[in-house]
Amino acid sequence: MVHEWALAEAIVNTVIELASKEEAKGIKSVCIVLGELQTIDEETLKYAINQLRKNTIMNDTEILFEKEKAEFKCLNCGHIWTFDEVKEVINEDIKEAIHFIPEAAHAFIKCPKCGSSDYEIVKGRGVWIKSINILKEVKN
Numbered sequence: 001m002v003h004e005w006a007l008a009e010a011i012v013n014t015v016i017e018l019a020s021k022e023e024a025k026g027i028k029s030v031c032i033v034l035g036e037l038q039t040i041d042e043e044t045l046k047y048a049i050n051q052l053r054k055n056t057i058m059n060d061t062e063i064l065f066e067k068e069k070a071e072f073k074c075l076n077c078g079h080i081w082t083f084d085e086v087k088e089v090i091n092e093d094i095k096e097a098i099h100f101i102p103e104a105a106h107a108f109i110k111c112p113k114c115g116s117s118d119y120e121i122v123k124g125r126g127v128w129i130k131s132i133n134i135l136k137e138v139k140n
Helices: 002-021 043-050 083-089 092-099 103-110
Strands: 026-035 062-068 071-074 079-082 119-123 128-133
Touching: 002 043, 002 128, 043 062, 071 103, 071 128, 079 083, 079 119, 092 103
Parallel strands: 026 062
Antiparallel strands: 026 128, 071 079, 071 119
């Protein structure tokens, strides 16, 4: 839960700073991407953002979340797979380890096609702001 509050603070501060640089009069919407490997509690993050944005330029901003599924590519055989294909071998402790250090996945997950642990994480890492829709003029 502390993790989500820290992310919310970073998101709100970043959006406000960028809006200020653009001399925005308001912010219509913000789209935030949540990578599957981060296992972020969306409701906690949303609540934290809502609390932190009160009495700011973000007060009436629509907050949108987009989830990005994890995707891996084997560097041995070229097979591309999703986290769903290997979830049955992952317990809660392993998910927690991957949450904090996504590269830890290599210790627990193998390519479902050839068994190699030599792969790259192509998608599903991190949390980022995908878009900010600012208003340049105040509506009357």
